[in-house]
Structures are given as C-alpha cells and as structure tokens.
Amino acid sequence: MNRTNQSHHFPGPGTLDRALNLVRFLRCECPWDAQQTAESLIPHLLEETHEVVDAIRNGDDLELESELGDLLLNLAFQIVVAEESSEIDADSVYARLESKMIARHPDVFGAGEHQEWEALKNRERTKDTGVLAGLTKGLDPLTRSYRIQERVSSVGFDWDDARGALNKASEELEEAGNALDSEDFIEEVGDLLFACVNLARLGGTHPTTALERANSKFVGRFEKLEKLARKRDIDLSAASLTALNKLWDEIKSEERQ
Known part of the structure; x- marks a missing residue:
C-alpha cells in the first residue's frame, strides 16, 4: 500500500x-x-x-x-x-x-513539611545501601561530581558555605601547581576540578551551566578576534601571542563599554 x-x-x-x-x-x-x-x-x-x-x-x-x-x-x-x-x-x-513525586513533595501533597530533595532520596534507600550507591554511570564527569557532592551533603558531609569550598579549591590549585611536572599532576588537577565543582554547587550554580557560559563567552570573543584580525590583515597563525593578547584585551574593553 x-x-x-x-x-x-x-x-x-x-x-x-x-x-x-x-x-x-x-x-x-x-x-x-x-x-x-x-x-x-x-x-x-x-x-x-x-x-x-x-x-x-x-x-x-x-x-x-x-x-x-x-x-x-x-x-x-x-x-x-x-x-x-x-x-x-x-x-x-x-x-x-x-x-x-508524591513521596518527594510531602509539603505539596499534605504528607508533611518541605524537605531537601537529596535527603528524601536518601531516605528511600535501604539501610544497607550506601549514600553513593546507584549513581548513574553515564553522567558526564562534572555532573557526576556534582551529584556525589549533593549526596554526601545530605548526610552532613559538606562545607558550611561557599567560602570553605573556595579555600579548598585554592589549596588544590597550589597542589596542582606543585605537581605540574610530575606523575601526580593528573590526580592533583582532578582534585582541583572536583573542588571547583563543589565551589560552583555551594555558590548556587551548576558547574556545567557555568562552564558552558564560559565556553560561549570565549567562542564569542575569539570570533570577534578573528574578525578584527581579518579587518587589520593580521595572520593569526603568524601573529605573536603578545599581538593576539592585545586584540583580546581590546575586545574585552569594547564589551565593557
């Protein structure tokens, strides 16, 4: 047919x-x-x-x-x-x-007062199940880190505020710098990234949202840099880093105006 x-x-x-x-x-x-x-x-x-x-x-x-x-x-x-x-x-x-949804919104469905989402999910797990059990393996690393931190926070393993996470990130940055030329660098830079995810979380944003915004900002600025370079007949592949940074700073300055 x-x-x-x-x-x-x-x-x-x-x-x-x-x-x-x-x-x-x-x-x-x-x-x-x-x-x-x-x-x-x-x-x-x-x-x-x-x-x-x-x-x-x-x-x-x-x-x-x-x-x-x-x-x-x-x-x-x-x-x-x-x-x-x-x-x-x-x-x-x-x-x-x-x-x-009914179980996780007790305040909405008349079954109790509002409670934190992760605390409610943690209560659904059996006593023999760990807090980190069942984490989705297919998550991207940033989101997986975020979820790990959310879960351990539900049982009180967390900084009091973003300032504590910031101090930890600063500590991890120093350790990554010290390991820059060693085999430990991959571990230390991983710790730094994990700490930065925690900083984003406690600062009130999701790390993927913050990073995507940074990506978009960089792409937008670099496209402007390419356009400006073409206008001035500057060959990007032949230009010095100093010259490129000068164009970059010029673009950033224009954005502030």
Whole structure:
C-alpha cells in the first residue's frame, strides 16, 4: 500500500498516547524502526537530549519545539520497546513517577513539611545501601561530581558555605601547581576540578551551566578576534601571542563599554 502524501492521525487521549501509537505503527511498518532495541536507541536518545539543550540555550522556540518532539519520540520508543519485552508500559512508568513525586513533595501533597530533595532520596534507600550507591554511570564527569557532592551533603558531609569550598579549591590549585611536572599532576588537577565543582554547587550554580557560559563567552570573543584580525590583515597563525593578547584585551574593553 502506498502511503505517500497520506495524512495519519494517531489516536489517544493525550500527547504521550499519540506518540506511543505513532511508534507502534512505525515498528510495524518500517524495517529500521522494527529492528531497534533499547540499547541501539541510546545514541539517538543522548543526541536528541543534547539538541534540546542547545535549543534552550539558543533561545529558539521553533527549534525547541522540534527538538522536544524528537526527544518525545525517543522516550516513546523506549516505552514501546520495553512493553514488548517486559511488564513495563506507559501506565507503569507514570505510576512509578507519580508515586515518586508524591513521596518527594510531602509539603505539596499534605504528607508533611518541605524537605531537601537529596535527603528524601536518601531516605528511600535501604539501610544497607550506601549514600553513593546507584549513581548513574553515564553522567558526564562534572555532573557526576556534582551529584556525589549533593549526596554526601545530605548526610552532613559538606562545607558550611561557599567560602570553605573556595579555600579548598585554592589549596588544590597550589597542589596542582606543585605537581605540574610530575606523575601526580593528573590526580592533583582532578582534585582541583572536583573542588571547583563543589565551589560552583555551594555558590548556587551548576558547574556545567557555568562552564558552558564560559565556553560561549570565549567562542564569542575569539570570533570577534578573528574578525578584527581579518579587518587589520593580521595572520593569526603568524601573529605573536603578545599581538593576539592585545586584540583580546581590546575586545574585552569594547564589551565593557
């Protein structure tokens, strides 16, 4: 049957149901979709997640709408694949989510006073389970460090404020400097990065957010530097670091005006 140019409507009481029915249809009609497994779809899930993040940071609503749709498709795919091979389905996924949110919002659902998120999650773990058990292995290193610190903070292992974390970061910076030409450098610079993540956390920001802002700022300034160099017929590859720094400082000065 030729379905070209045909309009399809996938029924369901809600958007998720329609997305699930779309995936079920694709699994029946498209050989590629039918061959996919939960594991084979992981790269697509990760890619679409990053594209959603890019759209958010770009402030582009149309792009975000499109990328959220792609992410929804991937989530629906995972649910459909799971329901084909196990007792998991959309209802069980939502039931688990609802139960978890009610337990973690006692103040909202009339079950008690507001409590810190990590403290509530820590209470859900069994007595024989360590605070750091079950950390997601697929997290990027900065986020993993952040989560480690959040969890140990929930049992009181933390600095009183950001000043303590700043002092620790300064200490680790000195140790990294002392190890600059030794085999210990990788360990010491790792400790420095871990301390900086802690500083960001206690300072009220996520390290990936802070680092991405720094990345964007650097890229923007360097692109201006390239443009300025072309305007003045300066060959970047042949220019001295002193000359490049002079252009860099000029750009920073213009931004302050």
